[in-house]
Amino acid sequence: MTKLPQPLNSKSGSSGDYDRLETLLQNLPGMAYRCLNLKHWPMDFVSDGCFELCGYHRHEIESQSVLWGDFTHPDMIDEVDRIVSSAADRGEPFEIEYRIITRDGREKWVWERGRVVDYRSDGVAILEGLITDITDRKLAEAALMRAEAYAQAIVESAVDAVITVDSQGSIESFNQAASAMFGYRADEVRGLHCRSLVATTFYREFDRYFQRYRDPGDAAVHSVDLNACDKRDRKFPIVMSMRAILDVGEKKYVMLIRDLTQQRLAEKEVRDQRDLLAHVDRLNTLGEMAAGIAHEINQPLTAISMYAQSSLRFLQREPPQLQRLEDALEKLSQQAHRAGAVIERMQEMTRPHQSRQQTVDSGRLLREIRDLGEVEAQIRNYIIVLRLDDRLPAVKCDPIQIQQVILNLLRNGMESMHANHCKPGSKIVLQARIDHEQLRISIVDSGQGISRKFEKQLYQPFASTKESGMGLGLSISRSIIAAHGGQLGYSNNRNGGATFFFNLALA
Amino acid sequence: MTTDDPSQLIFVIDDDEAVRDSMGMLLDSADLPHRCFASADEFLAHHDASQRGCLVLDIRMPGTTGLELQQRLAETGSCLPIIFMTGHGDVPMAVEAMRRGAFDFLRKPVNETDFLERVRDALDRESGSWHQRLDRERVRQRIATLTEREHEVFQLVAEGIANKAIASELGISERTVEVHRAQVMKKLGAKTLAQLVRIHLRSE
Numbered sequence: 001m002t003k004l005p006q007p008l009n010s011k012s013g014s015s016g017d018y019d020r021l022e023t024l025l026q027n028l029p030g031m032a033y034r035c036l037n038l039k040h041w042p043m044d045f046v047s048d049g050c051f052e053l054c055g056y057h058r059h060e061i062e063s064q065s066v067l068w069g070d071f072t073h074p075d076m077i078d079e080v081d082r083i084v085s086s087a088a089d090r091g092e093p094f095e096i097e098y099r100i101i102t103r104d105g106r107e108k109w110v111w112e113r114g115r116v117v118d119y120r121s122d123g124v125a126i127l128e129g130l131i132t133d134i135t136d137r138k139l140a141e142a143a144l145m146r147a148e149a150y151a152q153a154i155v156e157s158a159v160d161a162v163i164t165v166d167s168q169g170s171i172e173s174f175n176q177a178a179s180a181m182f183g184y185r186a187d188e189v190r191g192l193h194c195r196s197l198v199a200t201t202f203y204r205e206f207d208r209y210f211q212r213y214r215d216p217g218d219a220a221v222h223s224v225d226l227n228a229c230d231k232r233d234r235k236f237p238i239v240m241s242m243r244a245i246l247d248v249g250e251k252k253y254v255m256l257i258r259d260l261t262q263q264r265l266a267e268k269e270v271r272d273q274r275d276l277l278a279h280v281d282r283l284n285t286l287g288e289m290a291a292g293i294a295h296e297i298n299q300p301l302t303a304i305s306m307y308a309q310s311s312l313r314f315l316q317r318e319p320p321q322l323q324r325l326e327d328a329l330e331k332l333s334q335q336a337h338r339a340g341a342v343i344e345r346m347q348e349m350t351r352p353h354q355s356r357q358q359t360v361d362s363g364r365l366l367r368e369i370r371d372l373g374e375v376e377a378q379i380r381n382y383i384i385v386l387r388l389d390d391r392l393p394a395v396k397c398d399p400i401q402i403q404q405v406i407l408n409l410l411r412n413g414m415e416s417m418h419a420n421h422c423k424p425g426s427k428i429v430l431q432a433r434i435d436h437e438q439l440r441i442s443i444v445d446s447g448q449g450i451s452r453k454f455e456k457q458l459y460q461p462f463a464s465t466k467e468s469g470m471g472l473g474l475s476i477s478r479s480i481i482a483a484h485g486g487q488l489g490y491s492n493n494r495n496g497g498a499t500f501f502f503n504l505a506l507a
Numbered sequence: 508m509t510t511d512d513p514s515q516l517i518f519v520i521d522d523d524e525a526v527r528d529s530m531g532m533l534l535d536s537a538d539l540p541h542r543c544f545a546s547a548d549e550f551l552a553h554h555d556a557s558q559r560g561c562l563v564l565d566i567r568m569p570g571t572t573g574l575e576l577q578q579r580l581a582e583t584g585s586c587l588p589i590i591f592m593t594g595h596g597d598v599p600m601a602v603e604a605m606r607r608g609a610f611d612f613l614r615k616p617v618n619e620t621d622f623l624e625r626v627r628d629a630l631d632r633e634s635g636s637w638h639q640r641l642d643r644e645r646v647r648q649r650i651a652t653l654t655e656r657e658h659e660v661f662q663l664v665a666e667g668i669a670n671k672a673i674a675s676e677l678g679i680s681e682r683t684v685e686v687h688r689a690q691v692m693k694k695l696g697a698k699t700l701a702q703l704v705r706i707h708l709r710s711e
Contacts, residue, residue: 295567295594299523301616302592306529309619313536328532335525 030110030132033068037088037116037125040069053110053133055103073099073107088116088125097134109138161257165194167250169210181259183231194255199227199235213242214253228257236261293346300339307332334379345476357484359507360399362439363392366432369403373410373430380414381424387431394507395439397484402504405477405488406430409443409500412474416447416498438486438503446497450490515630516560517541520550520576521592522568526615530563530622537623547571551579559637561610561629562589566600574600577607586636588629592617646710649695657694660687664700665707 025032031049035041042064050061054071061068072080076098087094093115100108114129155162161178165171171194174186182189182197198206209224223241230236237260245252311328314321370386377384413428429444474488481488481502490500517539521527527543534541544550547564548571562580566573577589588610593601601612610629613622653661656677663673670688674681697703 298594298615299526303523303525303529305616305619306526306533306622310529310532310536313533324532324536331525331528331532335529338525 028130030130032128032130033114034117034126034128035068036120037084037127040067041084041127042067053102053108053131054100071100071102073101075099084114084127088127091116097138107135108133109135159258161255161259163194163197163255163257164245165253165255167214167252169194169253172252178257181230181257182228197228197230197257199229202226209240210242214244214251225260228259237264293342296342297339300335300342303335304332304339307335337375356398356400357396358399359394360397360402361392362395362432362504363388365395365397365399365402366392366406366430366441369406369410370430372403373407376411377414377428380418382414382417382422383425383427384410385427385429387429389433392432393434393439395504396507397504398480401480402484405480405502406441406443408474408477413443413445413447413498413500416449417445418447420446420448420496422446435503438505440501440503442499442501444493444497444499446493446495449492449496449498513540514559515540515633516558517563517626517630518550518558518560518587519543519563520545520547520568520573521563521565522546523565526565526592533619533622534626539623539626547573547576550576556583556585558587559633560587561626561633562587563626564589564591566591566593566597566604566612574604574607577604577609581607586633586640588632590625590629643709646695646706649706650710652694653691657687657691660684661691661695661703661707664688664691665704667704 025047026049028047028049031053032045032047033043033050034045035043043061044064046058046061048058050056050058056066056071060066069077080096080098083094083096093113095111095113097109097111100110102108110131111134112129112131114127116125117128118126120126155175158175158177161181162173162175163171163178164173171189171192174182174184174189178189179185184192195203195206195210205224206226209222209226213222221241221243223239225237225239227235228238238257239260240255240257242253242255245254307328311325311332314325314328366386366388370384373384410428410430417426417428426446428446429442431444432439432441434440478488484502484504486502486504488500488502490498492498517534519527519530519534519541521530521543522545524545527545531541531543542553544553546568550562551571562576564573564576571579573591580587580589589604590610591601591604591612592615593612594615601609604612610632611625613625650658650661659677660673663676668676670681670684674684677684692698692703695703695706697706
């Protein structure tokens, strides 16, 4: 390095050198100096930049009426002294950032670089260097640090797990919530592939998501529901979203993961409560109907006990009246069935519907139902006619429920026929045929038909045209058919009576 | 015992066919004559005041209810005892029925022995009150044959007033009182004063 003019120990250069140097120095951003490594660094040369830097004129500094140490921030002067002295002792250059206080009392950050260039005769080091204002940079840095600290605080205090991964999916950072959620410390998870946070059964879904949204092409945040897996192999539901961030040219991804366990539990609780409410509601409706139902059951029970007592009396006659006994017992048995039917209907109401759909041979199912209905038909002296297509296909249904529905419709039909004073031997038809890739089942009676007036409340629970009816049959039948994906329909026949029908899906 | 009075009938009124039929059969088995009706209105259509017996009535019926029928019969002065059949939860109605003078109520399902027993009790009661009414009616008819003067004498004699006092009260001779009194005794079929007083009491 070229020696500066006006050397302290009178080593001088040419005047042409001096001018060139002077020009160079004056144009430096900051202040060039030469000083002695003594307390407060007395300076015998400074460039003109000194005024802009600290507010003092060149002559004021060079005359040493003010010393550089006077400007140095008192908090930092010892540190500056230590660094400069130790560098000087070793003859090495030094670089240091510190604060100064300018003439008008403002604080400035400066950057200084200097080195020993020579020694005075008494051995004191002579230093030369440059001091530049870096206040703007420092402020920007501070702002950046604050922003980073802020972001960091947000990430660390977040309830959701915040994870950053590189473009290959390796985990780079893991916030506290992530640690708590997955059970890994941030340092032990670093470098692991983020897929390992997902349950193995969700690997494919996760990979698809990761591939798809690495470059989403829009600003929207896409999320995916997955099952996660923690360090202890506990599986839990999460929702995850991902954003790409650009970090010095390399793409990285921030993943936000929320543990849905509590939410799912809450949802389940709400669902359970709703189910319970619906059940309670049904029970309440039943409670209101309790008197009516008790009446329904008491009627046949009353009749049963009377028939039983009559039977006993006919038997005790001398001689026993067997014909009348037989009559009484037969009627007694009918009433027992009637009571059973009431209870059955009630159970249908209270039991949560559990549909067990299976593949069923429809022809066989319908023949069985006909046989079951036959008992009731015989009591009324009616005939159930089965009209089935040849080779009926298998259907998909809950056979018990479908049986309930058809029996109910047969019973309704026969009751309607009875009310319509149909002669003994009248027919009720149960038929099945293929209809648009489905099996259509119809029950055709010759009863009263459905009056306009009753049409409106046909499917309403507890509405009945029958004095003894609870009015639940059709409403339950309709829900069963609906649960099978079908619809219970009806129409009045041209020559009297009504037809009820529904379709079942083929297996 | 008047249970076997052939003019007594048990009227069973219940909207439930099976209940009706079984009660009929039970009454049959006990040789109790009866008639069944499906509704209060059907019963009323066949009813006249001369009918005797008792009612077995379902308290809960569509149309005219059991309580309403009880009210209607009371208004016509019917003396037919009513046994109500009640279901579960009908206690307030049963209480009301009893308050209005029902003979009894039986909870469904009914104990048949109780049922037959209560039916017989009801028939007894009806029989008793029927004979009482018949008796009162006969007495009234006889009293109606008395002349005005004889009626006056009958009232005073029955109150225990002596002939002399009656004579002065009515402003007639004691002898005339005696003639009237003999006539009253003969018309009312009383042999002694005590019998006459009893007839007077029964006519009230």
